[in-house]
Amino acid sequence: MTAVLPLDLAMAALLSWLGLGLLGFALGGYQTLACRAVFPLSTMGGLLLAAAGLWASTATPDVLQISGPFPVLPWSFRLDPLSGFFLILLGLLAAAVSVFATGYFRPLPAAALRRLFLQYQGFLLGMGLVLLADNAYTFLVAWEIMAIASYFLVVTEHEEEGSRRAGFLYLLIAHLGALAILLGFAVLAGVQILQGGSFAAMMQAQLSPFWASAAFLLTFFGFGAKAGLLPLHIWLPEAHPAAPAPVSALMSGAMLQTAFYGMLRVDFLFLPQAAEWWGPFVLLVGLASALFAVLFAAAQTDMKRLLAYSSMENMGLIMVAMGLALIFRAHGLNALAALALIAALYHALNHAFFKSLLFLGSGSVLHAAGTVAMDRLGGLIQRMPQTAFFMLVGVLAIAGLPPLNGFVSEWLLLQAFLLAPALPQSTLSAVLPLAASGVVLSAALAAYAMVKFYGISFLGQPRAHLPVHETGRWERSAMGLLAMACVALGLFPGVLIGLLDPVIREMVGQGLGQQGWLWLTPVSAQRASYSPVMFLFGIALALGVAFVLVWWRFGRPLRRAGVWACGFPLRTARMQDSPLGFVEPLLRIFRPVFQLRREALSTAAPRLGLQLGEPVTAYLYRPLAATAAWLSAQMVRLQQGRITVYLLYSFLTLLLLLALLR
Amino acid sequence: MAANLFQVLQTLLVLLLAPLFAGYLQNARALLQNRRPAGILQPYRDLLRLFHKESIIAEGTSWLFRATPYLLFAAMWLAAGIVPILATALPLAPAADVIALVGLFALARVFQVLAAMDTGTAFGTLGARREMLVAAMAEPALLAALFTASLLSHSTSLSSIVDHLESLRFALHPSMVFAAAAFFMVLLAENARIPVDNPATHLELTMIHEAMILEYSGRHLALVEWAAQIKLLLYVGIGIALFLPWGIAPAGDLAALPAAAFWLALKLLAAGAVLAVIETLLAKLRLFRAPEFMATAFLLGVIGLLSYFMLGA
Numbered sequence: 007m008t009a010v011l012p013l014d015l016a017m018a019a020l021l022s023w024l025g026l027g028l029l030g031f032a033l034g035g036y037q038t039l040a041c042r043a044v045f046p047l048s049t050m051g052g053l054l055l056a057a058a059g060l061w062a063s064t065a066t067p068d069v070l071q072i073s074g075p076f077p078v079l080p081w082s083f084r085l086d087p088l089s090g091f092f093l094i095l096l097g098l099l100a101a102a103v104s105v106f107a108t109g110y111f112r113p114l115p116a117a118a119l120r121r122l123f124l125q126y127q128g129f130l131l132g133m134g135l136v137l138l139a140d141n142a143y144t145f146l147v148a149w150e151i152m153a154i155a156s157y158f159l160v161v162t163e164h165e166e167e168g169s170r171r172a173g174f175l176y177l178l179i180a181h182l183g184a185l186a187i188l189l190g191f192a193v194l195a196g197v198q199i200l201q202g203g204s205f206a207a208m209m210q211a212q213l214s215p216f217w218a219s220a221a222f223l224l225t226f227f228g229f230g231a232k233a234g235l236l237p238l239h240i241w242l243p244e245a246h247p248a249a250p251a252p253v254s255a256l257m258s259g260a261m262l263q264t265a266f267y268g269m270l271r272v273d274f275l276f277l278p279q280a281a282e283w284w285g286p287f288v289l290l291v292g293l294a295s296a297l298f299a300v301l302f303a304a305a306q307t308d309m310k311r312l313l314a315y316s317s318m319e320n321m322g323l324i325m326v327a328m329g330l331a332l333i334f335r336a337h338g339l340n341a342l343a344a345l346a347l348i349a350a351l352y353h354a355l356n357h358a359f360f361k362s363l364l365f366l367g368s369g370s371v372l373h374a375a376g377t378v379a380m381d382r383l384g385g386l387i388q389r390m391p392q393t394a395f396f397m398l399v400g401v402l403a404i405a406g407l408p409p410l411n412g413f414v415s416e417w418l419l420l421q422a423f424l425l426a427p428a429l430p431q432s433t434l435s436a437v438l439p440l441a442a443s444g445v446v447l448s449a450a451l452a453a454y455a456m457v458k459f460y461g462i463s464f465l466g467q468p469r470a471h472l473p474v475h476e477t478g479r480w481e482r483s484a485m486g487l488l489a490m491a492c493v494a495l496g497l498f499p500g501v502l503i504g505l506l507d508p509v510i511r512e513m514v515g516q517g518l519g520q521q522g523w524l525w526l527t528p529v530s531a532q533r534a535s536y537s538p539v540m541f542l543f544g545i546a547l548a549l550g551v552a553f554v555l556v557w558w559r560f561g562r563p564l565r566r567a568g569v570w571a572c573g574f575p576l577r578t579a580r581m582q583d584s585p586l587g588f589v590e591p592l593l594r595i596f597r598p599v600f601q602l603r604r605e606a607l608s609t610a611a612p613r614l615g616l617q618l619g620e621p622v623t624a625y626l627y628r629p630l631a632a633t634a635a636w637l638s639a640q641m642v643r644l645q646q647g648r649i650t651v652y653l654l655y656s657f658l659t660l661l662l663l664l665a666l667l668r
Numbered sequence: 669m670a671a672n673l674f675q676v677l678q679t680l681l682v683l684l685l686a687p688l689f690a691g692y693l694q695n696a697r698a699l700l701q702n703r704r705p706a707g708i709l710q711p712y713r714d715l716l717r718l719f720h721k722e723s724i725i726a727e728g729t730s731w732l733f734r735a736t737p738y739l740l741f742a743a744m745w746l747a748a749g750i751v752p753i754l755a756t757a758l759p760l761a762p763a764a765d766v767i768a769l770v771g772l773f774a775l776a777r778v779f780q781v782l783a784a785m786d787t788g789t790a791f792g793t794l795g796a797r798r799e800m801l802v803a804a805m806a807e808p809a810l811l812a813a814l815f816t817a818s819l820l821s822h823s824t825s826l827s828s829i830v831d832h833l834e835s836l837r838f839a840l841h842p843s844m845v846f847a848a849a850a851f852f853m854v855l856l857a858e859n860a861r862i863p864v865d866n867p868a869t870h871l872e873l874t875m876i877h878e879a880m881i882l883e884y885s886g887r888h889l890a891l892v893e894w895a896a897q898i899k900l901l902l903y904v905g906i907g908i909a910l911f912l913p914w915g916i917a918p919a920g921d922l923a924a925l926p927a928a929a930f931w932l933a934l935k936l937l938a939a940g941a942v943l944a945v946i947e948t949l950l951a952k953l954r955l956f957r958a959p960e961f962m963a964t965a966f967l968l969g970v971i972g973l974l975s976y977f978m979l980g981a
Contacts, residue, residue: 385788387730407778408771420767424818436977439815440970443808450807453774454800457781461796466788467728525762534824540763544749548742552891560719560887569726569883571789583793591801595959
């Protein structure tokens with residue numbers, strides 16, 4: 007009898023998810039029973055997984071090998087602090103989302119529900135396995151399980167053409183990415199790839215600078231496709247909104263982070279000798295993605311599409327932080343790299359919580375109002391007050407406002423940027439603060455987009471007559487839990503940073519050390535300090551005192567009356583800004599980015615519509631597709647339909663091969 | 669103990685002085701524009717009058733609308749305890765460095781914008797979107813200016829920045845000159861002053877801040893107005909701390925207090941005069957010229973940063 011290890015615990019959690027998928031498939035006929043049994047148990051599995059991840063940060067990494075169907079290709083698993091951190095993220099997120107799913111999926115018809123259980127649990131399992139894999143073979147198989155399960159979840163509403171298109175696009179880009187990752191692993195592992203390409207071998211590999219850069223670029227492309235970085239993001243705003251809300255939450259919150267996990271493992275553990283240009287490259291791609299995505303997020307009129315673009319923006323910011331860490335590490339400044347990495351990991355966890363909260367809230371709105379098109383919503387805060395409150399927390403968090411969690415990671419990132427003068431290279435240290443301004447711009451625009459998201463759909467007057475009702479108990483508890491997580495991560499950053507210490511040490515050999523729970527001082531108290539608890543306490547105290555004083559001295563009863571609006575008597579819902587109207591200034595200022603097309607929707611009733619186009623599609627994918635189509639058309643000429651011509655082709659090919667092989 | 673005394677003293681001073689500063693500004697502007705001023709105490713009278721009036725809640729608004737005035741005021745109150753206006757190293761100062769202060773102002777702004785959207789009127793959303801636009805454009809410029817100061821003093825804590833810059837008596841920093849210009853432009857934009865916004869207008873084409881608070885009345889309006897006055901004073905205070913830090917007392921040093929108060933009064937008088945002159949000389953920009961204004965501010969901030977790296981000062 008050997009002692010139980012964190013890895014065993016994690017594997018048990020993953021197996022329980024597999025079992026629950028099968029159980030759900032069997033029980034699918036009894037919808038209520040199946041939902042109430044499978045999803046809460048799946049929550050337990052998530053908590054177990056998070057516990058395993060937490061335990062792994064203090065235990066020594068352990069390894070598990072299982073021989074697979076092919077003797078030379080073993081299944082291989084390993085749990086180290088880096089995997090542990092992402093397991094915590096996945097486990098907690100899966101726990102909260104499963105609580106939500108208990109109520110959300112109950113109205114599904116039996117057949118759809120059966121399939122959904124398998125796909126949902128398979129998706130969770132795939133993500134868990136990706137994080138535990140210890141060789142290229144296991145990793146890629148898990149990566150495929152994750153991709154295929156999520157593909158089926160994206161096309162849940164396969165009766166709709168848009169959904170199928172989104173699924174196809176997703177599958178296509180996911181496989182382009184997987185191919186690039188496979189090639190990258192092949193470069194890293196060399197001939198070892200034929201034995202499964204163990205990660206231990208990759209860590210030992212001595213690559214020449216050229217091949218190291220090749221491996222870096224291939225994996226960055228592959229993981230970047232999953233992370234939705236420019237210009238590979240086009241699947242993201244289609245696929246995330248098409249899936250049911252809990253799945254969108256998992257895809258944005260956890261699946262995107264598996265891509266980040268892959269990049270961290272490859273760039274920091276397999277390729278310790280980074281070339282100098284990697285960091286600026288990653289930073290630039292991240293910043294471009296973030297700015298591009300935030301502009302498009304602001305311009306969306308569908309709640310879930312807006313959130314999908316915002317996920318892309320957040321991945322961009324995480325890439326900026328990772329790029330900064332790569333820059334610092336390339337110049338041997340490991341302590342500063344640690345700070346930037348903490349900002350990146352912190353933001354990954356934050357994003358998992360607030361984005362899933364917002365996606366779940368949009369799902370509640372979809373169930374309650376029947377639509378997430380913002381030009382039909384408005385005033386939801388009156389009819390679904392609790393959902394509206396939780397969403398407000400999520401919106402404030404994602405807008406990067408203190409004392410919530412989004413601000414902490416942003417603050418850490420800016421602190422890391424301010425340490426750029428320590429770099430020996432003067433051009434780089436002079437340009438980096440400009441990149442920081444870009445980060446600030448994207449954060450400020452994100453606040454714009456999120457204010458629009460909340461203000462248009464939850465505040466003001468309803469834009470259409472919809473029978474809105476508050477969402478169910480399960481849904482509200484899940485959102486409440488996530489909102490609490492956002493607050494807790496915002497108030498006690500020191501705790502999480504302490505937890506991250508072993509992860510950071512694993513990657514750059516140095517950590518920030520333990521922080522107190524009250525003060526956050528990443529470098530020194532002289533240099534910068536921030537205390538969210540004091541901050542919140544200060545505001546709450548001032549708020550209370552101001553309220554009591556004003557009531558005591560001037561507390562006349564309030565009176566409700568019609569709005570004044572400068573004395574203008576008419577007030578209809580149409581007089582409020584439409585979702586596009588609210589961002590009209592942005593559309594005007596950043597006109598070249600948006601492929602705007604005005605068109606009359608009908609000639610009978612003159613209404614103008616505004617079409618937003620993706621410049622990436624117009625300038626990259628369309629020409630690419632056109633070129634491919636042209637090449638294929640040229641190839642048709644080879645097809646003569648006469649056997650003599652084909653024999654000639656074979657003969658010429660043979661000659662060519664002989665000439666080459668000689 | 670003395671430090672805590674300073675904390676209370678400064679917080680109260682900022683809260684109570686803000687309407688006076690606003691009154692001084694109004695007076696100076698009226699004199700410059702050949703109008704008869706209403707007296708320097710007029711803002712106090714206005715606030716008191718509003719506090720005594722009945723507050724009307726617009727129909728169809730939620731709790732957000734009612735909570736926002738208190739929240740705005742509380743946020744400014746907290747900021748008043750952090751910015752080193754009278755003294756550095758206040759006990760509350762480490763709770764938020766300059767980036768967190770910007771975050772605090774952003775928090776207040778987002779609540780104000782949401783409250784405006786809560787009214788569900790054309791004016792409310794109009795003001796909301798303009799405010800978010802101006803803020804989104806102004807924040808990078810603001811951070812560029814603040815970064816210059818923090819790079820120079822190796823700190824983002826306002827107290828440390830003041831201490832460091834004070835120790836460099838009369839050393840000329842070209843980077844700080846550019847940063848000061850950028851900061852000043854942002855100050856005008858963020859506080860709804862001419863040329864970005866006009867605090868004295870109710871024309872729909874021009875208003876930003878006023879459009880957002882149209883539906884407030886009575887004590888709610890009083891709190892919103894008071895918070896705006898405190899915000900202006902705080903911004904001027906941050907500007908003084910960054911660019912003219914001489915004379916700010918260390919917390920707890922009672923002997924330095926009179927001198928600090930004297931210097932503060934002098935600097936505020938000068939700052940108010942400069943603001944009044946600018947608001948008299950300039951006209952309000954068209955809304956779509958405002959991004960250009962902010963882009964200029966950002967460029968100045970960038971020049972400041974670059975000159976720091978090139979000249980090392």
